Amino acid sequence: MKIISKRVYRGKNIYSRKKCIRLDLDLEGYAEIPSKDIEGFNEKIVEYVPELKEHRCGIDVEGGFLIRLKEGTYLSHICEHIIIGLQNRLGIEISYGKAREVKGEHYYIIFQYWYERTALEISNLAIDIINGIIKGQEVDVEKRIEIIKEIKNNEEVGPSTKAIIDSAVKKGLPVFEIDNSGYYQIGYGKQRRIICSTISNFTSCLSSDIACDKFLTKQILDIQNIPVGKISKVRNVIELLKEGEVIGYPLVLKPQYGNKGNGVILNIKNEKELLKAYKEVSKISDEIIIEKYIVGNDYRVCIVNNKVVAVSLRRPPRIVGNGKDTILQLIEKVNEDPLRGEDHEKPLTKIKIDNEVLSKIKEAGYSKEDILENGKEIILRRNANISTGGTAEDVTDKICDENKELLVRAAKAIGLDICGIDVCTDDISLPLKGRGIIVEVNAAPGIRMHHHPSYGEVKDVGQEIVNYLYKGNPKNIPLVAITGTNGKTTTTRMISHVLKMMGNVVGMTSTEGIFIDDKCIDLGDDTGYESAKSILMNNDVDVAVLETARGGMIRKGLAYDLADVGVLTNITEDHLGLDEIYTMEDLAFVKSLVLEEVKEDGYSVINIDDPWSVKILDRVKGNTIYFTKNKENELLKEKILTGGIGVFIDNDYISVVNNNRKYDVIKVSDVPITLDGKIEFNIENSLAACAALVGMGIDYCMISRGFKTFALDSKCNAGRFNMYDVFGRTVILDYGHNGEGYKGVFAAIDKLEKNRVIGVVGIAGDRSDEMAAEIGRLCSDFLDMIIVKEDYDRRGRAPGEMASLIFRNIKNSQKELFIDERDAMKRALEISEEGDLIIVFYEDREKVLSVIEKCKNDNLVENNVKNNLQ
Known part of the structure; x- marks a missing residue:
């Protein structure tokens, strides 16, 4: 295997x-x-x-x-x-x-x-x-x-990060890790926030650096008359002994830059202990500070956005004898507590037997193999950090207002929005001045002690942080996802157009590229996972409108959590035989994912004229908006009778029934992309876009205004039935890429005035032989002259293979085969006459347009197209 x-x-x-x-x-x-x-x-x-x-x-x-x-x-x-x-x-x-x-x-x-x-x-x-x-x-x-x-x-996600993530999820905010980095994004677009532990994208890097420098932190606090212990920096043994005498025993020795109590040695009582401690700390750091040791309880005060949100009384790890077990066995029993883990994965951390623990056991007059008498207690560490085995009791309700004010002032002095301040005092309920000191101000404070106290009430600091990040109003940007076989891009663009007209910065993914506020940041087929992520991670985006194609869903799934509105334009035969999608049932199953992942209070938009779309109705989540061209659709009538929302055509109007009230939004003939109602598939796309905007709560007047200004041109809807006049010939460019797409375009052309219809036709190499044959037959039945071309990207086919498949199935004698798309376009113009219509089912729009522009600009010899192409 x-x-x-x-x-x-x-x-x-x-x-x-x-x-x-x-x-x-x-x-x-x-x-x-x-x-x-x-x-x-x-x-x-x-x-x-x-x-x-x-x-x-x-x-x-x-x-x-x-x-x-x-x-x-x-x-x-x-x-x-x-x-x-x-x-x-x-x-x-x-x-x-x-x-x-x-x-x-x-x-x-x-x-x-x-x-x-x-x-x-x-x-x-x-x-x-x-x-x-x-x-x-x-x-x-x-x-x-x-x-x-x-x-x-x-x-593993650390407990502090997890607490924030859990709180965000409870508030309905999506969360994802940024590429296995340990950094997590909450929310999308303008509402995105980045966290790593308890540091956020609002936390000052400079302030965090200051907090890491224990010496500088104390100096800043001291200048602002905030109580700290006497402190000095030592560079050698001479300075060590001198400063030790000046400050006076007992002392503390620690690295100038440190965290989690690493390298901190407390309660140094004499010169001998001081020299020994210096030797130990020197192994960790060359930059060492010495300060006065203050006897008192160890408190951790958590401050979020200049507010005291939690206070813990921390206790060092300890054991109590039972007269039967050795000290080592007693430690092992403490570590058997299911709440203790190896590192940060549990509420508490196991006690590791290191030199400090052995030293504390020796200080108490024992070895680890000794049996500890009943009731005898040994404190195993000097510090009370949870990360080294300590425990915590919540005492938030005991801190006095004066201390709250003082500690908030300390946080402001360092400039931290989220911090943990270590305080040494006998009683946190009494004013600190004259009774205790601030020991440290910590950036990225651990908050598991507040979420999992050994004693006392849980304090949800994660929730406090999320509320701070969102200024008390946690919310995400609206997100619309559009899928289907045909019409996705036009529907996506129409929705985006209306939302942008309302003043929103729209982030849009589509077959033509990624767009932020109508500016293209990537040109290409961007309908997959990474493209959507680029929108969701952009700080400018007010609303996300994501064209979501089959391939991306199969390969990587959805980039977002839940949509506010999911749209299914239709499900018709396409891509069968690819990615283990062999049947229409398989294809419908994939497409249904977009409608399954909709918020409970969101909306799924579905085309009830399309039989395969109707078949997945039982998979749809959220509320449903039904759209149809036929106001007599039986399913529509059934749903609106029970208060459902329907969007349909009635007397040449796009109409909406919502809560049993009917609204005429806009005349079909006033929607430019329908070409006065001639382009049926764009009527369907307009219905889908209208339904999506209704689901978003957009006013009908705004929908009407937006639709009236959404033109059938390359600016609003590039590559979708775009019409050009070339010396009296009408050239239409369209991205039709399957049987239903061709049928829709031919039906629209049939309603236009023209002489002959010349087609430049082809499909992607990954389509089936059966679809190639169908395209050939459709072209035979409709086109007067046919020029078959091949896509540049053959998608695994041999050169000329797909073009030949189409060519063989064309019964019309007026047919030619050109492998290159530009050559095919040139040939169509050469053989055309004034009044003819040329329909080009393009692969590369820019290359086809370059041929048209050359024809229109070179020499300007009207009615002599052939000369203009030479």
């Missing part, structure tokens, strides 16, 4: 609403060999992965998967279960997975994951386990798991 390819879905996708990974596998001759026929396989696989015993596998009993193994199941299915089981071993609570045949030895498996790199490494291990058993080779699973644990530890 080997992995052919991997797809990582970081968002909702066609397989699941959960994050998933797809592995394509080559079973290398084992596709039809069940596990029971591989000697020793079943026993060995359970030995390596005992978690498989708990898998039910569709049988409603524990051990269901073992029954499957005994009966004989197949390697792809087993691989899926191994991956799930090994993730479970690491504490990752996932259960979703499935295995499916693609063809022959080619299978794929889909499985849920939390941590991407961890899951990919586990999948490699699963493959190695299966191959190892088949080949009779041992696999050191435990060693590999230990390595993967380290990967997982590096990937």
Whole structure:
């Protein structure tokens, strides 16, 4: 077995609403060999992965998967279960997975994951386990798991970050990690905020740097008459001893730049201890500060946006003897607490037995092997940091107003919007001046002690931070997603046009590129995951309008969480045979994803004239807006009778029924892209756009104004039935790229005045042979003269193959074959006469336009098109 390819879905996708990974596998001759026929396989696989015993596998009993193994199941299915089981071993609570045949030895498996790199490494291990058993080779699973644990530890979301994320999600805000960086984005566009732990994009980098410099911080606070301990910087032993005498014992020695209590040595009582401490701290840093040690309780005060939001009394880790267990055993028992983890993954951290712990045990007159008498307590560390095993009690209600004011002043002095201030005093309820000091001001303060206190009430600091980031009004930008076979781009552009006219900065993805406020930032087919992300991560965007194509959904899923409005224009035959989409049912399943991922109070817009769109109505989420050209549509009448929203044509008006009231929005003939009602597919696109805007709550008058100014030209709707006059010939450029697209364009042309109709035709190389044949037949039936060309991007076809397929199916004798699109365009102009209409189904619009411009500009010899092209 080997992995052919991997797809990582970081968002909702066609397989699941959960994050998933797809592995394509080559079973290398084992596709039809069940596990029971591989000697020793079943026993060995359970030995390596005992978690498989708990898998039910569709049988409603524990051990269901073992029954499957005994009966004989197949390697792809087993691989899926191994991956799930090994993730479970690491504490990752996932259960979703499935295995499916693609063809022959080619299978794929889909499985849920939390941590991407961890899951990919586990999948490699699963493959190695299966191959190892088949080949009779041992696999050191435990060693590999230990390595993967380290990967997982590096990937895990820290408790402070998680608290903020959880609060944001509760408020309905989307959150995603920016490319496995540990930085997380909350919200989209103008409402995006970036966090890393408790640092946000509003946090001053300069202020954070100041807070990291413990010496400078104390100087700033001291100048502003905020109580701090006596402090000095020492560069050598002479300065150390001198400053120690000046400040007076007991002392504290620490690195000038540090965090989490690393390298801090407290309560140094004499010169001998001072020299020893200096030796230890010097191993960590050359820049060392010495300060007065103040006896008192250790408090952490969390300040968000100049407000005290939580106060904790921190206690160092300790053990209490029971007269039976050794000190080492007592520490192990404390560490067995399920609330303690190796690092930051749990509310508390395990006590690590290091030199400081051993030193504290020795100070108490014991060794770690000694039995500690009943009731005897040993404090195991000098500091009370949660990260080194300490505990916390919430005392927010006890801090006095004077101290709140003083500590907020300290936060302002350093310039931090979010900070944790360490305070040493006997009682936080009494004014600090004369009774205690500020020990440190910390940027990026850990907040798990406030969310998971050992004693006292939980304080939701994550919520306070989210409220601060959004000025008390957490909200996201509106998002509209548009999918379908035909009409996506025009519908997307119409929606964007109206929203921009209202003063919004619109971020739009489309087949033609990515646009911010009508400025193109990338030219190309931008309807996938990365294109959408570029909009969602842009700080200028007020509203996102995302054309969302089939290919992007299949390859990477959705880039966004939930849409305010999802639009399905239609589902017609296209792309069949690609990406394992073989039937119309398959295609409808993919397209339905956009309507499934809509907010509960959002709207799904659906074309009820289209049979395949109607078939997915049971998958639609949110409220539904139905659009149709036929006001007598039975489904429309049924839905609006029960208070539903319908958009339809009535007496040449685009009309809306909402809450049983009818509104005439605009006459069809007043919508330029319908060409006075002649272009049926643009009437459908206008209905879809109107329905989407109704779902967004846009006023009908604004919709009407916007539609009236959305022209049938290259500025508003480039490449979509754009009409050019070339010396009395009408040239139309359109992006029709499938059978239904051709039919729609031909139906519109049929209503126009013209002499002959000349077609420059072709389709993309990834379309089926059947579609090529259909295009040939359609052109035969409608066009007077046909010039077949081939796309520059053949998409896997041999040179000339697709053009030849179309050409062979054209029965019209007036046909020619040109491989190059520009040559085909030139030929169409050469053979045309005044009054003719040339329809060009282009691949590269700019290249076709260059031919037209050359014809119009060179020499200006009217009615002699051929000369102008030479």
